[in-house]
Amino acid sequence: MRTVTKDTLTQAFLDYIGDDTDPRTRFVLESLVRHLHDFATETMLTHEEWRKGLELLMKAGEISSPHRNEFVLFSDVLGLSSLVDMLHSEPDSTPSSVLGPFHILGAPTLPVGGNMKADNDGAAIIVSGIVKSTDGTPISGAEIEIWQTADNGLYSNMDPDQEDYNLRAHMVVGDDGRYAFTTVRPAPYIVPDDGPVGELLDATGRQPWRPSHLHFIITAPGHRTLVTEVFPSDDPYLDQDAVFGVREKLVMEYIEQTDLNNIPNGIADSDKIQAPYFTVDFDFVLGAE
């Protein structure tokens, strides 16, 4: 390409791609490189800015570890993770939302109606609802993974003061598709902001907070796996989630209850619940596979 110029470079890149290349790989790469080149051209990207960008990537590599993925965090705060979720959400199903970095495998099984709150501080919340197909049929045997922060804003695997698997559970629903558990209200927290993502947030006057949420992964034969999170309607960060994870359909209402007679049937340890407590009713709709 001795005659390559800024106007022919993108085509030169495309001409390099071999004939045997997987067509989808070629399509994705062509789009990626066209946008990358258009970005540089449109901004007349300087050498200094190019170096700064590469430095941020290098720092992301340095701060990443088996316990922290700064590249995923970049994707999150730039809205890319949520966009990929939204591109593949179906209008009739519960929207998916970011998995986040705090999920771990092997949570203990909790029966429907079980007590996940245990000794955790905070008011009791009883979360319940139906897992169903888009036609409204309950999905018998659907499996649910649940995880959340304690009221200090930390997940069990970030907090040496919490027991392993605290506020994490695996639940299998019965024929009625109903799930239910008692827990505490999760707390808002900040995404890790001591690395290059923090530099980006700082440089653009952005705050690192996420609204509080409960994480769910729901799997059922014949249905698309749903990875999502649900948010309380009164969270102060609901409209400024640092990672763009909130969707209108993922907002749940915490209803304050003062009458202990309003505790639903089949809730374990209901005698330990004190007023005021909260109830949350939230159904999950899974698309067909």
Add this chain to the structure above:
Amino acid sequence: MRTVTKDTLTQAFLDYIGDDTDPRTRFVLESLVRHLHDFATETMLTHEEWRKGLELLMKAGEISSPHRNEFVLFSDVLGLSSLVDMLHSEPDSTPSSVLGPFHILGAPTLPVGGNMKADNDGAAIIVSGIVKSTDGTPISGAEIEIWQTADNGLYSNMDPDQEDYNLRAHMVVGDDGRYAFTTVRPAPYIVPDDGPVGELLDATGRQPWRPSHLHFIITAPGHRTLVTEVFPSDDPYLDQDAVFGVREKLVMEYIEQTDLNNIPNGIADSDKIQAPYFTVDFDFVLGAE
């Protein structure tokens, strides 16, 4: 942003940017994120592809070190590095080209006409020319850094069999702007292809070779620093440089000489040069600062 959708996400990102943000930072980020989101939307990027991209970045971080920058290499093979060079090249000046990862500071000073070949294998090449301004005036006192591979395709800092600073020099030109040195022909080589960049090249049927070249950095007061490389016109990889570094104006002619009387004046150790040898005449034109 509880009402964020795939159609409003880009605007939501832009709305997050604080009012006090540096305008250039805002402009560059807006362009970057618009293109990133358009890329994902246009390709309907899947979760699997998203994870694959992030995995390549994570691997790039793991294989990078103070001696290897896989992110720069990604930028190189995607054409971004060359595009940034070309966007800021001036038509009347010698084009810039990629710095590459093999430059080190502190090369020994070689007088004009000096012998950089020393004991290196290979035919002698006498490279000479004028460093000048765009109006043709020689630039007195311009400083030149030169580095290149030996004929095994390795730079001194990659090859334990070469002495430190082998085939590296720093030269200061006189009032006539003339530089000259004797060396050996550098060799084509492959970019590191044992990491994620190699995976990308493999997946797209690309070869990792770069044509042979001499690297130069030229600095002079009142002029823009020139970082460039020059390539022999007969190199087999001239039209398929893996990093898009070749420009037509950076191609030099090696002229084979059989008559020792054609050795230019002022060449050190000229009695050690055997026929056939080669001469290269190449001028550098520096833009005003």
